[in-house]
Amino acid sequence: MKGKATSFDIAHYAGVSQSTVSRALRNSHLVNEETRKRVHDIAKKLNYKVDKNASNLRTQQSSTLALLLFEDPTSDESQINPFFLAMLGSITRACAKEGYDLLVSFQSASANWQADYEDSHRADGIILLGYGDYIDYQPKFKTLLDQNTKFVCWGATVDNRPDLTVCCDNYSGGKLAAEHFIAHNRTDCAFIGDASDHSPEFFSRFQGFKDELLASNVAINERKMANAISTEESGYHATRSLIANNIKFNALFAASDLIAIGAIRALKEANINVPKDVAVVGFDNIAIASYVNPPLTTIEQNTTIAGQMLVENLLKLIREEKVQSTLLPPVLIARKSS
Amino acid sequence: MKGKATSFDIAHYAGVSQSTVSRALRNSHLVNEETRKRVHDIAKKLNYKVDKNASNLRTQQSSTLALLLFEDPTSDESQINPFFLAMLGSITRACAKEGYDLLVSFQSASANWQADYEDSHRADGIILLGYGDYIDYQPKFKTLLDQNTKFVCWGATVDNRPDLTVCCDNYSGGKLAAEHFIAHNRTDCAFIGDASDHSPEFFSRFQGFKDELLASNVAINERKMANAISTEESGYHATRSLIANNIKFNALFAASDLIAIGAIRALKEANINVPKDVAVVGFDNIAIASYVNPPLTTIEQNTTIAGQMLVENLLKLIREEKVQSTLLPPVLIARKSS
DNA sequence: TTACATTATGACACCGGTGTCAGCACTTTA
DNA sequence: TAAAGTGCTGACACCGGTGTCATAATGTAA
Numbered sequence: 001m002k003g004k005a006t007s008f009d010i011a012h013y014a015g016v017s018q019s020t021v022s023r024a025l026r027n028s029h030l031v032n033e034e035t036r037k038r039v040h041d042i043a044k045k046l047n048y049k050v051d052k053n054a055s056n057l058r059t060q061q062s063s064t065l066a067l068l069l070f071e072d073p074t075s076d077e078s079q080i081n082p083f084f085l086a087m088l089g090s091i092t093r094a095c096a097k098e099g100y101d102l103l104v105s106f107q108s109a110s111a112n113w114q115a116d117y118e119d120s121h122r123a124d125g126i127i128l129l130g131y132g133d134y135i136d137y138q139p140k141f142k143t144l145l146d147q148n149t150k151f152v153c154w155g156a157t158v159d160n161r162p163d164l165t166v167c168c169d170n171y172s173g174g175k176l177a178a179e180h181f182i183a184h185n186r187t188d189c190a191f192i193g194d195a196s197d198h199s200p201e202f203f204s205r206f207q208g209f210k211d212e213l214l215a216s217n218v219a220i221n222e223r224k225m226a227n228a229i230s231t232e233e234s235g236y237h238a239t240r241s242l243i244a245n246n247i248k249f250n251a252l253f254a255a256s257d258l259i260a261i262g263a264i265r266a267l268k269e270a271n272i273n274v275p276k277d278v279a280v281v282g283f284d285n286i287a288i289a290s291y292v293n294p295p296l297t298t299i300e301q302n303t304t305i306a307g308q309m310l311v312e313n314l315l316k317l318i319r320e321e322k323v324q325s326t327l328l329p330p331v332l333i334a335r336k337s338s
Numbered sequence: 339m340k341g342k343a344t345s346f347d348i349a350h351y352a353g354v355s356q357s358t359v360s361r362a363l364r365n366s367h368l369v370n371e372e373t374r375k376r377v378h379d380i381a382k383k384l385n386y387k388v389d390k391n392a393s394n395l396r397t398q399q400s401s402t403l404a405l406l407l408f409e410d411p412t413s414d415e416s417q418i419n420p421f422f423l424a425m426l427g428s429i430t431r432a433c434a435k436e437g438y439d440l441l442v443s444f445q446s447a448s449a450n451w452q453a454d455y456e457d458s459h460r461a462d463g464i465i466l467l468g469y470g471d472y473i474d475y476q477p478k479f480k481t482l483l484d485q486n487t488k489f490v491c492w493g494a495t496v497d498n499r500p501d502l503t504v505c506c507d508n509y510s511g512g513k514l515a516a517e518h519f520i521a522h523n524r525t526d527c528a529f530i531g532d533a534s535d536h537s538p539e540f541f542s543r544f545q546g547f548k549d550e551l552l553a554s555n556v557a558i559n560e561r562k563m564a565n566a567i568s569t570e571e572s573g574y575h576a577t578r579s580l581i582a583n584n585i586k587f588n589a590l591f592a593a594s595d596l597i598a599i600g601a602i603r604a605l606k607e608a609n610i611n612v613p614k615d616v617a618v619v620g621f622d623n624i625a626i627a628s629y630v631n632p633p634l635t636t637i638e639q640n641t642t643i644a645g646q647m648l649v650e651n652l653l654k655l656i657r658e659e660k661v662q663s664t665l666l667p668p669v670l671i672a673r674k675s676s
Numbered sequence: 677t678t679a680c681a682t683t684a685t686g687a688c689a690c691c692g693g694t695g696t697c698a699g700c701a702c703t704t705t706a
Numbered sequence: 707t708a709a710a711g712t713g714c715t716g717a718c719a720c721c722g723g724t725g726t727c728a729t730a731a732t733g734t735a736a
Contacts, residue, residue, distance in 0.1 A: 017716045049457035054692035057391040057721050080427040089418040104442045119387035293631030355686045392722035
């Protein structure tokens with residue numbers, strides 16, 4: 001036998017038509033039990049596998065989802081944000097469970113990204129994963145919607161389509177951090193992240209944090225805030241600049257764990273003790289968080305559930321079923337950094 | 339326009355035949371420059387994308403590679419070995435650079451894993467990634483070879499086919515660790531990993547370690563060795579059992595960083611100071627390694643180059659080009675744990 | 677003017693499945 | 707016994723491209 005076996009080969013050996021082979025292999029009730037079995041046996045013997053290209057072409061669907069991972073443009077090429085890697089793991093698993101394959105692609109968030117996996121019939125739907133830059137994305141989202149492309153995104157919201165977003169309840173997460181500080185009498189708070197609406201997730205975290213503090217009559221001083229993107233480097237530099245400007249605080253809320261880890265490095269360098277002088281709380285609960293010194297208190301986003309929800313919601317969209325807006329509850333994981 | 343545009347739609351608008359459209363879009367020199375341009379313009383206007391299923395079916399190739407990630411069966415479902423995640427990142431990037439898509443699939447190493455992506459024409463070749471269990475894999479490898487499936491693997495070797503393996507020079511890596519200990523006068527060494535030939539990568543690391551020590555007339559005591567798979571938990575328990583048995587040592591070589599991190603936890607719990615009482619060296623240089631306390635000295639495997647080589651070698655196999663056996667040089671990264 | 681390249685295009689088979697329709701053999705109902 | 711129903715199968719169009727071959731139009735050499 002040269003090349004791979006086709007259904008015609010099986011038909012030949014089984015003495016039936018190719019149509020019958022196709023039906024038999026898909027366990028159609030239209031075929032006689034005995035021929036069904038014979039066909040299956042021969043298929044196994046020939047190590048036959050359905051040609052997905054032919055099958056997909058005919059049925060116009062691919063049993064495949066595509067994952068677009070947007071990276072912070074400034075992040076080191078070789079290092080990928082560990083939070084997204086964890087998401088990738090759970091998405092892969094969720095896809096496998098649903099019988100879908102997963103195409104993975106990295107995209108630079110700043111670049112003119114492409115989502116043509118669905119256009120080219122390689123995937124039935126697309127998952128967008130990244131710390132969304134709200135404003136730049138909207139025109140792209142609109143194009144996708146216009147083309148009736150099925151997609152869901154993590155974090156970033158799509159105008160008028162809350163059902164397309166799966167997201168941690170960042171606002172509540174921010175409140176949890178503030179509650180934690182208040183409970184420990186640390187009310188001289190700093191914030192590192194991006195408090196503009198450019199980065200919607202960070203923004204919500206900050207809002208929740210601020211509002212909860214205000215509810216206890218504590219205001220956050222604007223000078224005690226510094227911008228950072230979600231990298232260790234960026235958190236380090238932002239914290240250093242606060243310290244350099246002689247800004248004092250006894251609690252620090254970082255918009256992500258990587259930022260928090262960078263912040264702790266900067267604090268250590270300045271001989272500021274964590275948690276004695278400054279309590280630090282991060283966000284995400286990435287794997288590293290429990291290994292750093294001191295172990296990082298953080299607001300956990302459950303990546304297992306998040307990945308599952310993304311896949312489930314996307315499949316519902318593909319099947320034209322109704323999808324609910326999905327907001328996942330964050331949980332505070334107390335460790336020694338606070 | 340209902341549904342997605344096809345080449346026939348373009349043909350209609352351009353007033354040419356579908357054949358010409360197909361040629362024009364692929365920039366065949368057979369079409370007139372002017373019509374080529376007209377076709378391209380219309381395609382853009384209709385947001386036309388080639389149907390990959392149709393194209394792949396006809397050309398019998400998919401421009402896609404599949405990545406099978408084998409996990410240690412005992413590892414926590416939600417946590418994926420960070421070393422493999424780093425590899426996944428670099429493989430994804432390497433694929434993108436070569437114009438290939440990447441299908442990702444997780445497999446349980448113990449289960450009866452499937453590599454039918456190539457059989458079903460979903461991928462042109464397969465990359466196998468995992469801490470290989472040498473013995474169980476060989477029959478599978480044979481099946482893949484018999485079917486003329488193109489594949490490369492990380493770590494595990496394939497009988498008589500060194501060209502199918504991309505691998506860190508684990509033996510030299512083990513020697514580096516031993517050299518490091520000898521240079522720091524720490525010759526009472528323990529080893530945690532799997533020194534049997536069940537786990538070929540760990541085995542080579544141990545061999546190099548042992549041989550280098552022997553070259554300095556230092557023998558490693560069999561009692562100072564404990565088995566572990568590559569998880570933090572496993573490293574923790576293995577180290578605890580050494581301590582519980584009152585085994586003494588002033589240097590510890592762990593077969594992977596995760597094991598080393600678990601080992602450090604166990605040592606700390608037993609009030610054994612790292613690095614003062616015991617110097618620890620790991621293997622892999624995963625992202626976490628530089629953040630743990632103390633920062634971990636480790637033997638780095640360059641995942642960026644490794645991923646590139648896997649993809650490059652696989653593409654060469656697909657193109658039926660000659661492939662060289664690929665052994666990547668490890669580098670010792672000295673940090674505070676030693 | 678005839679013979680022969682060259683250029684640009686269209687017609688058509690083909691990739692390997694899936695789904696529809698027709699038809700045959702056989703059973704059930706009136 | 708004719709009509710209607712059921713179970714199983716084969717023929718065939720079709721999905722949307724790609725590659726081959728034939729052909730028409732034009733240019734070039736003999």
